[in-house]
Amino acid sequence: MRRALGRWVFALVATVVGPLVVTAGAQQVDWVKLNPAFKGASFVNNDKSCESCHEAANHKFGLSAHAEYFKAGKTALAGGCESCHGPRSKHVDEGTPVAQWRSLTKAQQSGICMQCHAGGSRMTYMTGAHQAGDVSCTSCHAAKDPRGQTAVLARARATESCYGCHPTARVQMAKTSHHPVREGRMDCVSCHNVHGSNTSLLKTASLNDTCNSCHTEKRGPFLWEHAPVRESCATCHDAHGTTNRKLLNKKESFLCLSCHSYGGHINLPRYNRTSNPSGEGCVNCHMTIHGSQHPSGPKFTR
Numbered sequence: 001m002r003r004a005l006g007r008w009v010f011a012l013v014a015t016v017v018g019p020l021v022v023t024a025g026a027q028q029v030d031w032v033k034l035n036p037a038f039k040g041a042s043f044v045n046n047d048k049s050c051e052s053c054h055e056a057a058n059h060k061f062g063l064s065a066h067a068e069y070f071k072a073g074k075t076a077l078a079g080g081c082e083s084c085h086g087p088r089s090k091h092v093d094e095g096t097p098v099a100q101w102r103s104l105t106k107a108q109q110s111g112i113c114m115q116c117h118a119g120g121s122r123m124t125y126m127t128g129a130h131q132a133g134d135v136s137c138t139s140c141h142a143a144k145d146p147r148g149q150t151a152v153l154a155r156a157r158a159t160e161s162c163y164g165c166h167p168t169a170r171v172q173m174a175k176t177s178h179h180p181v182r183e184g185r186m187d188c189v190s191c192h193n194v195h196g197s198n199t200s201l202l203k204t205a206s207l208n209d210t211c212n213s214c215h216t217e218k219r220g221p222f223l224w225e226h227a228p229v230r231e232s233c234a235t236c237h238d239a240h241g242t243t244n245r246k247l248l249n250k251k252e253s254f255l256c257l258s259c260h261s262y263g264g265h266i267n268l269p270r271y272n273r274t275s276n277p278s279g280e281g282c283v284n285c286h287m288t289i290h291g292s293q294h295p296s297g298p299k300f301t302r
Contacts, residue, residue, distance in 0.1 A: 029115055031086045034108050035099040041087040049092050050081045060145045065152055084112055084143070106136035113137040121195050128197035135165070140194070162188040169240050177248070178241035191239070208233055222291030224298050228259070229290050245280075253281025 031038040051058045058081075061067050070080065082088055091098040101109065110131060114122070117137075125131055138154075140161040146152040155161045159181055163170040169188075173181050180186050188194070191210050193203045204210045211233045212219040218229070228235040236255055237247040244251055250258065260282075283289055286300040294302035 029086070029112055034086070034111065035104065037090075037099040038086050041090040041098070043082050043087045044089050044092055045080065045082070047080050050088070054081075057144060061143070064144060064146055066143050083115070086112075101138075106134045106139070107131065109136040109138055121193050124197035125195040128195065129201060130194060157184075158187045158189050158194075162194070172238070172240035172242070175241040175243050177243065177245055179239065179247075211239070218290045220291050222293055223295070224292040224300065226289060226291055226300065251281075252283060256282040 031041075047058075070083070085101070086099060088098070090096075104112075107126075110126065114126065140154055140158075141152050142154040143152055147155050148157060151158070153161060155164075172178070181188070181190075189203075191203060192201045194201055196202070198205065200207070202210045204213065208230075218233075220230075233239075236249060238249055239247065242248060248255055288294070288297060288300045288302065292298070292300050292302060296302055
């Protein structure tokens with residue numbers, strides 16, 4: 001019932017606002033270049049011939065978002081099995097497997113998907129880290145039998161797909177201080193563009209821009225700037241999770257002391273004194289640590 005409702009909503013959105021799949025950047029696949037086994041084959045353009053042998057696969061595909069778009073004529077292609085599986089006349093006539101999907105390389109598989117998905121946030125996918133790491137579209141997506149409610153994901157959530165290859169991030173997210181990913185209020189794709197090609201596959205041009213998209217009060221500009229904040233949020237924070245409060249790399253005052261190693265505060269470690277500061281340490285007094293707008297705030301006390 002839930003999947004049926006999702007398909008109905010998907011079809012309604014496609015009808016009202018047009019296709020979500022980017023077709024303006026559609027690319028035509030050279031099937032012979034993709035796999036020499038396609039040489040001499042032509043398009044049958046008859047899905048009934050496929051259904052007679054692949055009934056189970058066709059039933060699953062009929063419940064998917066791709067099928068809805070093909071039926072509605074919302075894609076750059078004419079639609080049908082051969083849009084993704086290539087010309088199948090030799091396969092139909094001879095009854096032997098020809099260029100099966102699993103025989104293609106990851107790059108070749110992604111190239112087929114890029115017939116329709118070549119624009120928007122996916123424009124740089126073919127030069128990105130995932131493509132270079134031998135990850136194909138079908139490593140995360142399942143066109144025939146999607147498990148997620150959006151983006152035809154192969155798993156229930158995008159985060160679960162990411163954790164399959166990034167177990168370290170899963171461990172970090174399980175720490176005491178973390179972004180609300182495991183609570184379901186965020187996903188990896190809230191910060192990352194998995195189809196992109198920039199550093200760390202971020203959705204914006206820099207780490208700071210990504211952080212500031214939510215933490216706008218830290219953006220500035222400030223009258224008094226804190227150099228580490230301007231350079232990178234990662235100087236002090238670990239976005240995936242830490243055992244310290246506020247995603248800090250170290251305990252509050254000890255983090256400050258990694259740069260400010262000189263001073264005369266009696267409650268901070270200095271020379272042979274190792275007394276522990278109370279509360280949040282330095283930020284008890286230097287509370288505007290991300291930057292200050294106050295004329296009397298050069299030391300971030302106002």
